[in-house]
Amino acid sequence: MRLSTSAVLALPLLAAAQGPLEQFEQYKAQFQNFLSNFGAKAPAEAPSVKTNPVQAAEAAIGATQVDVLTLSNWKDVLNGPVKADSTTPTEWWVFISGGNKTCFGHCEKVEKAFNASAAKFALLPKAPHMAIINCDDQPVLCNSWSASSGTVWAIDMVPPPAPVEIYRKRMNLTATATTDQTFVDLYNKGDKEGWSYHDGYFHPFNGPLAKNGLSVPLGYFFYVFNAIPSWAMMLVVSFFSRNIM
Numbered sequence: 485m486r487l488s489t490s491a492v493l494a495l496p497l498l499a500a501a502q503g504p505l506e507q508f509e510q511y512k513a514q515f516q517n518f519l520s521n522f523g524a525k526a527p528a529e530a531p532s533v534k535t536n537p538v539q540a541a542e543a544a545i546g547a548t549q550v551d552v553l554t555l556s557n558w559k560d561v562l563n564g565p566v567k568a569d570s571t572t573p574t575e576w577w578v579f580i581s582g583g584n585k586t587c588f589g590h591c592e593k594v595e596k597a598f599n600a601s602a603a604k605f606a607l608l609p610k611a612p613h614m615a616i617i618n619c620d621d622q623p624v625l626c627n628s629w630s631a632s633s634g635t636v637w638a639i640d641m642v643p644p645p646a647p648v649e650i651y652r653k654r655m656n657l658t659a660t661a662t663t664d665q666t667f668v669d670l671y672n673k674g675d676k677e678g679w680s681y682h683d684g685y686f687h688p689f690n691g692p693l694a695k696n697g698l699s700v701p702l703g704y705f706f707y708v709f710n711a712i713p714s715w716a717m718m719l720v721v722s723f724f725s726r727n728i729m
């Protein structure tokens with residue numbers, strides 16, 4: 485077994501460039517790599533003691549998982565539980581979240597409530613599949629869907645080529661307005677009153693852009709467009725107008 489010296493030398497350098505947490509993670513990963521060379525495993529973290537009844541039941545039944553969607557996995561994840569011959573839709577609830585850039589820091593509490601609702605859903609006989617998209621992390625995906633943070637998308641997945649119905653609802657991001665129970669109540673209500681039906685150009689399945697393979701290129705376009713500061717835009721515009729006139 486060889487441990488390359490450059491890797492060892494690089495460690496303190498990497499560490500110097502990062503905060504203590506990343507530093508720790510870095511060392512942990514390195515350590516695990518090191519051990520795996522011997523076929524050993526780093527000790528697993530001790531399972532946390534579950535005393536809360538919801539958590540206990542969740543452990544017994546298997547919690548409703550909250551998937552994290554990305555530009556490369558969203559189609560596979562959403563299609564994952566859909567059977568090819570299924571005639572009833574498989575309902576997904578996707579919370580469009582974001583951090584300081586795309587949600588001004590208002591989404592985190594609601595995202596936490598959404599995550600927590602998964603534990604409650606796990607106790608119910610009927611529950612949606614759940615996922616989140618963080619628009620800070622996935623700007624291209626959010627732009628290609630034209631999705632704004634702070635909304636829930638209820639997506640009724642059916643085997644292709646049947647059209648996929650989507651309803652969207654903006655959640656109240658005020659500190660105490662939306663809790664885990666809000667999502668459970670909303671689902672148990674059983675109808676889509678107060679939701680808006682999505683049939684726009686940017687519909688990720690049925691929309692003309694998606695059907696023509698244009699939503700992702702447009703997603704990149706808007707992402708870059710938004711990232712360009714306005715003074716740079718003005719420079720480009722004045723450059724072009726001067727050259728044309």
Ligand SMILES: *[C@@H]1O[C@H](CO)[C@@H](O)[C@H](O)[C@H]1NC(C)=O
Nearest residue numbers: 582583584585588589590620
């Ligand atoms: C978001 O902004 C707040 C306040 O400016 C800051 O405390 C927090 O660390 C930021 N979060 C992230 C993920 O950058």
Ligand SMILES: *[C@@H]1O[C@H](CO)[C@@H](O)[C@H](O)[C@H]1NC(C)=O
Nearest residue numbers: 550551552592595596599616
């Ligand atoms: C919600 O759950 C997802 C998936 O487990 C996780 O990536 C995300 O950080 C969680 N969000 C919060 C605010 O805890």
Ligand SMILES: *[C@@H]1O[C@H](CO)[C@@H](O)[C@H](O)[C@H]1NC(C)=O
Nearest residue numbers: 655656657658659660661662
């Ligand atoms: C959100 O909730 C707060 C507190 O419950 C309430 O005052 C506010 O009117 C709500 N906003 C919307 C848009 O419903």
